[in-house]
Amino acid sequence: MKHTLSVLVENKPGVLVRVAGLFARRGFNIDSLVVAETEDAKVSRMTITVDEQDQPVEQVSKQLHKLINVIKITDLDPKNSVERELLMIKVKADAQSRSGIMQIVEIFRAKIVDVSAEVLIIEMTGTRDKVGALMELLKPFGVVELMRTGRMAMSRGKKAT
Amino acid sequence: MKASTVILEALKREGVDTIFGFPGGVLLPLYDALYENDIRHILVRHEQGAGHAADGYARASGKVGVCMATSGPGATNLVTAIANAYMDSVPIVAITGQVSRHLLGLDSFQEADVTGITLPIVKHSYLVKDAKALPRIIHEAFYIAGTGRPGPVVIDVPVDVTKEDMDYDPEVLPSLHLPGYKPNLKGHPKQIKEAARLIAAAERPVIYAGGGIIIAGASDELRELAFYGHIPVTTTLTGKGCFPEDHNLAMGMLGMHGTQYANYVMSQADLVVAVGVRFDDRVTGNIAAFAPEAKFIHVDLDPAEISKNVTVDVPIVGDAKTVLGTLVAEVKKLDLSPERHVPWMKQVEAWKRNHPLVVRECDDGEIMPEAAIRKIWEVTGGEALVCTEVGQHQMWAAQHYLTRLPRRFITSAGLGTMGFGFPAAIGAQVACPESLVIDIAGDGSFQMTLQELATAVQHHLPVKVCIINNQYLGMVRQWQELFWSKHYSHTCIECQPDFVKLAEAYGAEGYRATRPEELEEVLRSAFATDAPAVIDIRVKREANVFPMIPAGGTVHDMMEREP
Numbered sequence: 001m002k003h004t005l006s007v008l009v010e011n012k013p014g015v016l017v018r019v020a021g022l023f024a025r026r027g028f029n030i031d032s033l034v035v036a037e038t039e040d041a042k043v044s045r046m047t048i049t050v051d052e053q054d055q056p057v058e059q060v061s062k063q064l065h066k067l068i069n070v071i072k073i074t075d076l077d078p079k080n081s082v083e084r085e086l087l088m089i090k091v092k093a094d095a096q097s098r099s100g101i102m103q104i105v106e107i108f109r110a111k112i113v114d115v116s117a118e119v120l121i122i123e124m125t126g127t128r129d130k131v132g133a134l135m136e137l138l139k140p141f142g143v144v145e146l147m148r149t150g151r152m153a154m155s156r157g158k159k160a161t
Numbered sequence: 162m163k164a165s166t167v168i169l170e171a172l173k174r175e176g177v178d179t180i181f182g183f184p185g186g187v188l189l190p191l192y193d194a195l196y197e198n199d200i201r202h203i204l205v206r207h208e209q210g211a212g213h214a215a216d217g218y219a220r221a222s223g224k225v226g227v228c229m230a231t232s233g234p235g236a237t238n239l240v241t242a243i244a245n246a247y248m249d250s251v252p253i254v255a256i257t258g259q260v261s262r263h264l265l266g267l268d269s270f271q272e273a274d275v276t277g278i279t280l281p282i283v284k285h286s287y288l289v290k291d292a293k294a295l296p297r298i299i300h301e302a303f304y305i306a307g308t309g310r311p312g313p314v315v316i317d318v319p320v321d322v323t324k325e326d327m328d329y330d331p332e333v334l335p336s337l338h339l340p341g342y343k344p345n346l347k348g349h350p351k352q353i354k355e356a357a358r359l360i361a362a363a364e365r366p367v368i369y370a371g372g373g374i375i376i377a378g379a380s381d382e383l384r385e386l387a388f389y390g391h392i393p394v395t396t397t398l399t400g401k402g403c404f405p406e407d408h409n410l411a412m413g414m415l416g417m418h419g420t421q422y423a424n425y426v427m428s429q430a431d432l433v434v435a436v437g438v439r440f441d442d443r444v445t446g447n448i449a450a451f452a453p454e455a456k457f458i459h460v461d462l463d464p465a466e467i468s469k470n471v472t473v474d475v476p477i478v479g480d481a482k483t484v485l486g487t488l489v490a491e492v493k494k495l496d497l498s499p500e501r502h503v504p505w506m507k508q509v510e511a512w513k514r515n516h517p518l519v520v521r522e523c524d525d526g527e528i529m530p531e532a533a534i535r536k537i538w539e540v541t542g543g544e545a546l547v548c549t550e551v552g553q554h555q556m557w558a559a560q561h562y563l564t565r566l567p568r569r570f571i572t573s574a575g576l577g578t579m580g581f582g583f584p585a586a587i588g589a590q591v592a593c594p595e596s597l598v599i600d601i602a603g604d605g606s607f608q609m610t611l612q613e614l615a616t617a618v619q620h621h622l623p624v625k626v627c628i629i630n631n632q633y634l635g636m637v638r639q640w641q642e643l644f645w646s647k648h649y650s651h652t653c654i655e656c657q658p659d660f661v662k663l664a665e666a667y668g669a670e671g672y673r674a675t676r677p678e679e680l681e682e683v684l685r686s687a688f689a690t691d692a693p694a695v696i697d698i699r700v701k702r703e704a705n706v707f708p709m710i711p712a713g714g715t716v717h718d719m720m721e722r723e724p
Contacts, residue, residue, distance in 0.1 A: 010341065014288070018280060025281045062465035068285040068305060071341040 032150025092142035185231020187258035212242020217585030233271030248575025284312030309344030348479025357491035372399030373437015382485035550606030580609030
């Protein structure tokens with residue numbers, strides 16, 4: 001099972017390398033990682049996705065906690081959180097295929113953000129599954145390039161993650 | 162005030178009286194500030210020695226040890242010592258010089274990314290980019306190194322930072338800004354109650370005690386628990402001395418080269434009370450078969466140690482002193498019947514009586530290595546502060562130099578660093594000037610850091626180095642003999658200096674014993690002198706350390722003596 005760890009860290013130089021180094025050293029795998037400042041400029045949030053099968057998440061979390069710059073770790077419950085990923089995909093599109101692609105984009109509530117003679121850039125946010133499904137459907141048209149951020153997630157309800 | 166002076170003043174405010182160090186280009190401002198400062202500086206002959214000396218100082222005194230090295234090679238020479246302190250949870254602060262800020266990242270002369278290189282082996286580290294942050298960083302570094310589970314902290318200071326002028330008021334203690342660092346000391350009361358209940362219910366209990374007890378200063382509480390509950394105590398290598406080893410409840414060390422009875426006790430116990438330990442592979446062997454019938458109570462300050470290697474039944478995160486104190490009180494409420502594990506204690510005593518550690522006598526007039534350790538123990542009355550190197554002699558010392566008090570047996574356990582013992586002994590001698598400090602060494606290990614003889618002589622530190630000299634890298638040779646078809650591949654080191662002349666060349670005293678009947682007299686003379694001394698004890702060359710449970714094995718695989 002995939003776990004999403006939402007990790008608040010001090011926004012200081014070198015913190016990312018401490019976290020990444022810890023994963024490497026302890027033999028833990030990172031599936032995806034998103035890092036950015038929070039509402040407080042002194043604090044960053046790292047959203048780290050790990051696979052329970054590869055390592056005990058409790059041990060990952062405890063080891064992370066030992067880093068002095070790590071302030072708080074939340075193992076987000078998928079049922080009680082909203083998760084999103086951002087996908088940007090550049091697909092081949094000629095006059096014939098364009099309308100088919102546009103239909104798919106419509107159904108997935110994705111957006112076409114750039115159009116040129118031979119390609120489209122499509123942007124979508126959604127859960128990992130939904131992003132994966134759109135990718136599958138667009139593949140037959142010819143994918144020129146694909147980028148996705150890792151997973152971000154926020155707990156539901158009034159409490160902060 | 163110059164930032165270089167601020168560093169020294171801030172160190173003094175943390176209670177530092179001694180720095181172990183070695184100067185260099187980027188440390189010139191700091192060494193200039195030292196020139197007129199009353200802080201004591203012990204000049205080593207290699208930075209690794211400074212790191213180990215700070216480590217030995219810290220372990221002997223319970224204070225934070227401080228070492229200092231210049232940028233680039235100076236700092237990389239500290240790396241082994243930092244890793245060593247990290248593995249054994251020793252509080253040291255390492256101050257490293259760094260190239261000027263505008264030269265950082267340009268492959269400048271003597272530049273090395275020290276915070277990067279040490280990242281996996283520090284509790285925390287700082288690269289100081291702003292002189293104004295120095296007082297806070299130094300205060301935080303000592304707080305981090307010395308509290309919670311102790312460990313090394315590196316402060317990397319660019320030379321131009323140390324040249325800056327800044328305001329400094331020693332009266333103003335900077336506030337700590339560590340939102341992510343809050344060691345939990347107390348332990349969960351419900352869990353402690355549950356532990357007490359298990360202890361009262363156990364028929365075959367044992368306490369497995371480690372370095373965490375020494376760090377926490379919890380020996381009194383441990384003794385109280387063991388005596389009150391009448392529970393046998395086995396200790397790890399770093400835990401040696403946390404429980405008096407001459408007591409009848411003491412089982413000695415467990416694990417690969419532990420006593421037979423300690424390993425039998427573990428294999429049959431129905432309750433293991435593990436305190437300040439980390440279930441290291443040298444202790445557990447085959448982890449699946451470790452204490453197979455037991456429930457586990459695990460007390461440790463570091464939550465990450467709990468259920469890391471062994472899944473435990475009652476985890477208690479907290480400081481050993483606080484938790485054991487509460488646990489003893491809870492156990493006393495439960496009214497233990499003294500009869501409850503009489504059969505167990507009979508069995509334990511029988512194991513201890515029938516499978517003692519053997520001190521072999523040699524019929525061809527050679528000194529047996531474990532007999533040499535016993536002799537050192539007898540001559541010192543067990544009162545010396547013992548450091549060791551790493552290898553066979555270390556295991557013989559752990560087995561045969563019975564230790565009664567904490568902080569009196571200092572050894573590189575986790576990292577297994579050859580060359581640790583001698584500089585550590587120098588640090589321990591600085592911390593305990595009144596103590597007889599002995600480095601029990603191997604001839605291989607000693608040759609890794611023997612240049613520190615100059616340090617000992619220069620600073621009048623009368624450390625005694627007892628070389629258990631078999632002219633082999635003995636532990637590796639033992640494995641070659643037992644498991645690698647006696648292929649003694651590159652473990653024979655007959656080519657070695659005359660250690661007596663070597664000691665004399667450095668201005669220390671040199672002694673040698675080659676026959677059992679000489680040994681006592683030689684030791685007495687060497688220990689009586691005020692000078693540092695090297696005692697070359699020639700022992701039977703191919704003696705092995707027993708008992709031995711091969712790596713990954715169980716108590717059933719134990720080799721009791723030479724095959």
